[in-house]
Amino acid sequence: MTLFSDLRWRGLIHQTTNDEGIDAWLAEKQRTLYAGFDPTASSLHVGSLMGLLMLRRFQQAGHRPIAVVGGATGMIGDPSGKSDERNLLSKEQLQENVEGLGKQMARFLDFDDSKNPALLVNNFDWTGNWTYLDFLRDIGKNFPVNVMLAKDSVKSRLGRGEDAGSAGMSYTEFSYMLLQAYDFVHLSNEYGCELQAGGSDQWGNITAGIDLARRMRGTQLYGLTWPLLTKSDGTKMGKTESGAVWLDAERTSPYQFYQYWINVDDADAGNCLRLLTELSQDVIELLDIARVNDPGKRESQRRLAEELTRLVHGEVALATAQKATEIFFGAEIADLSDAQLTEIFADVPSKSLSRSRLGDGTLTIVDALVESGLSKTKGEARRTVEQGGAYINNRRIEGIDALLSTEYLASESVMVLRSGKKKYALLRFE
Known part of the structure; x- marks a missing residue:
């Protein structure tokens, strides 16, 4: 060709x-x-x-x-x-x-x-x-x-x-x-x-x-x-509620960039693969078939996000963005910075507590669920723990009396709490 x-x-x-x-x-x-x-x-x-x-x-x-x-x-x-x-x-x-x-x-x-x-x-x-x-x-x-x-x-x-x-x-x-x-x-x-x-x-x-x-x-x-880069509804591609999707990592982080492409609509995925990637015709047509047969897997969007994030930000940034995406869907959290966690969980509630509470033996998992807003009452928090629905840094917490210490921090000062499958909150210890 x-x-x-x-x-x-x-x-x-x-x-x-x-x-x-x-x-x-x-x-x-x-x-x-x-x-x-x-x-x-x-x-x-x-x-x-x-x-x-x-x-x-x-x-x-x-x-x-x-x-x-x-x-x-x-x-x-x-x-x-x-x-x-x-x-x-x-x-x-x-x-x-x-x-x-x-x-x-x-x-x-x-x-x-x-x-x-x-x-x-x-x-x-x-x-x-x-x-x-x-x-x-x-x-x-x-x-x-x-x-x-x-x-x-x-x-x-x-x-x-x-x-x-x-x-x-x-x-x-x-x-x-x-x-x-x-x-x-x-x-x-x-x-x-x-x-x-x-x-x-x-x-x-x-x-x-x-x-x-x-x-x-x-x-x-x-x-x-x-042709101009537009969505199937005629609006410009690369626009979000917060503004343009930039190629500069300081303006749009690799994680945000990756997320933009992985969330592209099915109606736009095939066009984006053709216009914006260097994938071959055979590979793109196989992705077209997969998108029709099993749209839930979002293989086209995943490949699109991988190809573009690698090209714009490099392999290391792609790996970090993929890891962050896995974390949001339940992978254990470790070796990340405050800034990275803040970015990944930018849209979830957060609350600041005194760092001294991690060493004085007063903060239990039940208290943490309540103070973070994930549970309205201590009774509700206890039931969440007893039913296996309480997580810190995506690791299940067993026992309503578990005391939280600095060992539970996911980064320098942030702890990620989860209730059930996708209900998150952050605690910041300052």
Whole structure:
């Protein structure tokens, strides 16, 4: 299977500028392509995975990928797919974000490959010294305004107008297309880049770059887009009640990242396996069958979570996330930190007690169940213990007179109590 036919099978091709010839064109020789990444934050998020993995797939197939971080275009803000203008970032904040994104990209792309090393560039490097007159003379004169106005990203914003509660589109945003279009021309000149890839909302910007290269250099360039990463109900993938799912472990921990994917709906699991993993067609189709025959096992979601957590965070983080998941479903708890336990049990009740109570012989399992809120009365707590339903750190406690000491701590200062199968609470000893 060729690279393009694999991309097509996975559903990763939304549009191309040469549907009939691009497969053979890619097979002729090594091609250089680029995709852009918006530095609005110091970390990429789940939505960025499509672009990162597209570049990765091309590199693994022998082509040369360029990741463009938009230090210049990020100062303006891409209007594509947006209903309102974004707040502008300072140069200092943008530089910090650019550096953060570069570090994350190294997990996906090989910048040291001897045959087709990936390249990371910042478009501020070739646009930052322009004067306004230079920009108008060299770039602006090659852009027919009627062509710009015909782009969907522009029409949708202008069409709303002020009557719809929108300020329309500023001249700053309107200029974004010119800057991104020139990126393609510059990369073609400097690195022989012939193909731009982007999300389906970037089609207007991509074709603008192709048109600009033809007008300025007489060069033929190409473009392709992938579909936006959405759920079956049409909402964006990678959004939770608490916000975006980030690729930075400090913003979204490996455990939270793993949990997001393991809880994907059956209706979305197959699509995610195709779009976001490097599993073969045969493996994915077997998982499709398993999902239909025994959806309760959630084999697709488990494999999806494993593949993505390994790719984004590494083997060690994956093992920790898997261990944390097992703990929540009853595995014994040991060798974890306060922070890890707090994260795993973020949504369960907790209470702080004096650490002295672990050494003065006054805290029994019955008292602990009551003080944690797992039992309303001591009588209820006694019955829970006698019926074998009381656990500390997922180990059953026998005997209503069991005294709790520091030996029962699961970490530096946290004890995990459980009543029955899934009713948890934390006691913190400070």
